[in-house]
Amino acid sequence: MLWLFFILYISSRTAAFKVTVPTSRLVAVRGQSTVLGCEFTPYSSLDLSTLVVTWQKKKGDQVVHSFYYQRDQLDRQNLNYWNRTSLFNTELKKGNASLRIEAVGPYDVGEYVCLVSNSQGTDKAQVQLEYGAFYTEPxxxxxxxxxxxxxxxxxxxxxxxxxxxxxxxxxxxxxxxxxxxxxxxxxxxxxxxxxxxxxxxxxxxxxxxxxxxxxxxxxxxxxxxxxENNTRCGASRLAVFLSIMCCLLFVSMVILLLKLPKNHCKATQRGQVS
Structure with a gap:
């Protein structure tokens, strides 16, 4: 009977440990950062020395980010994610294993696996990341x-x-x-x-x-x-403009002709006096 209770005890502890994601599908915007949410069952005496958090891209089993021995371990990180990922390390004791990805691009599209392991158990959850870019002003x-x-x-x-x-x-x-x-x-x-x-x-x-x-x-x-309407309108405006210019030219010529005899008479009188 003791062995049965032992198995039930171990099973209950394993079943109590759970890894979940707030949403199974996430849409990220080109050039912006995004957070892939992941949570695990926390407990008061969590020892970070036993905690292992691994984010992987399912296609090709690419290592996106790893944490163990109480620090980030990026030696095996895929080069596409170099200097672009981070965990919320101060939130790990609270059960937050979310991953932040900077400058999202089309190569980030795919299914990601959040794997968490500690002294309480091991579990994983998946999230699908999609990508979009807002259209520019037409x-x-x-x-x-x-x-x-x-x-x-x-x-x-x-x-x-x-x-x-x-x-x-x-x-x-x-x-x-x-x-x-x-x-x-x-x-x-x-x-x-x-x-x-x-x-x-x-x-x-x-x-x-x-x-x-x-x-x-x-x-x-x-x-x-x-x-045609615009053409006619434009032609009408041109005709009006030309008519006005002709009138002004005619008036100017009349004034000039009226002044000419007076000037001629003055010149004749000067000649007679001399």
């Missing part, structure tokens, strides 16, 4: 060729966005959208170029870009009037 270009007008927006971000063009009634407009991976060699970015072509002299369109991973919603309205 840049607008406009080309007019004959009766065609082309509106084009470009922006960079990650992942692939959803792009819409809507008219003033909220109806979808036909458009052409290109998504190019890695513009100018930039890893983890998509270059989006979206254009809408119309022959309507009055343009009321709205460009919409959505990055659902990061809950980003960009909406940019475009209002443009061009074509």
């Amino acid at each position: 840049r607008l270009s406009i080309w007019i060729s004959g009766s065609n007008v082309t509106l084009q927006y470009v922006a960079e971000g990650f992942p692939k966005p959803e792009v819409l063009w809507l008219d003033d009634q909220g109806q979808n407009l036909n458009h052409n959208t290109e998504v190019i991976e890695g513009p100018n060699g930039a890893l983890g970015l998509y270059y989006v170029r979206s254009s809408y072509v119309t022959q309507d002299p009055t343009v009321n369109a709205t460009f919409i870009l959505m990055n659902k991973l990061l809950n980003q919603h960009l909406q940019r309205p475009v209002n443009l009037i061009y074509g």
